[in-house]
Amino acid sequence: MFEDWITDDVKCVLLVEPNFPIPGKSRNHSNFLPIGLLKIASYLREKDIKIKLIRFEEPKEKIDYVQTTLDFDIKDEEDEFKPDLICVTSIFTYWSKYVKNAVQYYKYKFKDTPVLVGGIYASLMPDHCKKYTGCDEVILGTIAESEKLIPAYDLVDVDYQILHTTRGCIRKCGFCGTYIIEPKWLCKNSIKDEIVKKKLIFYDNNLLANEFIEDILDELIELKKERKITYVESQSGFDGRIMLKNPHLAKKLKDAGFKNPKIAWDHSVKQAPYIKKQIDLLVDAGFKEKEISIFMIYNYDLDYKEMEEKRVNCANWGVQITDCRFRPLDQTFDEYSPSKHKGQTEKDYHIHENWTDQEIRKFRRNIRRHNICMRHEVDFHSxxxxxxxxxxxxxxxxxxxxxxxxxxxxxxxxxxxxxxxxxxxxxxxxxxxxxxx
Ligand code: SF4
Structure with missing residues (x-):
């Protein structure tokens, strides 16, 4: 347990975000912010423990981590900070090598300091994470005490805050690991006391499934009227089944200030009429078609032909697509490169048995051009x-x-x-x- 590591001897903790392959300018994007570390930072500050957040950059020098003595000085910003504990976060399983690099670097630099790894990869593949990265302990799931605190946003330069009104999900889709990472379904009935910024991003896996969603949306509507919030977005798609059963929720989402609503379309093209009804609900509530996006997972059960048919439906409805290339939950690498026009193989990245490398590349390019056309309301791209x-x-x-x-x-x-x-x-x-x- 994480709490067991916070003994009286721990005075300084280093919080490390590995050097994930995120463009520098996107590091503070709401999709990638190391929110878990910011919560831990608040938790440790409450205990008067000094913390430092490092957005890790791999050193230019090639380091032989196996050697036992330092043969050169590593000069960087944390040189003066001698941690008693190091916490490294992780995201996707297929970005495991970046976690390993960070762990190895800090184990090399601070030989006697324990290194913990938490986050999504750590929770989905704890045994692999421990062995592969060489960390001292893997922390599973969320840390209950830190969940109650406002994350330490002062450590990053962002104008938004991230909120959860729920943990877990009421469903169990085949391609999703939520049931492993957050096995308990937990709902909050209020979030208004957590608001510290005007721009809110909800990280809920299934926001509309919150049994108190009406109360939460009413709170947001009030806060918007009082001009305490200006922008609200849900990172995940809205659960269309819930929206169809409760059509008035679409209007409440609009009144609460939600932007860029997304709906998931995970299954067959035959569901088109059902998806169209969900889009119509959002449009009737005041959202523009081009602002709406349909979540689609590709390189999965449905083949290229069916996915392309789904895409054409979306074009006819005037909506954008948020595409997600499927990787198995235990995929530990992904070297897919869109610029490798000559192609890549299974050795580089996961290619589903129903797909080919050529189809994956073509579908991705189609989606990009599709979205440009929808955003600009034009009928061709060149x-x-x-x-x-x-x-x-x-x-x-x-x-x-x-x-x-x-x-x-x-x-x-x-x-x-x-x-x-x-x-x-x-x-x-x-x-x-x-x-x-
Ligand atoms: S509804 Fe979304 S979060 Fe829930 S299991 Fe399915 S994909 Fe995962």
Missing amino acids: TLLERKKVPQEDAKKYREMNYEEVKKDLPDAWTPYKFHKAEEQDYFKINNYKEKL
């Missing part, structure tokens, strides 16, 4: 236009045309309203518009 490879005069003319007109001139014109075969040529390498024409 990489040549996007990359400004077309002379300005021509570009202006093409932007005023529709797909049927432009496809004769622009070889890479792509429309979201059509089914695109995986084999269909994409024009990655066109750099010179004139030459190609």
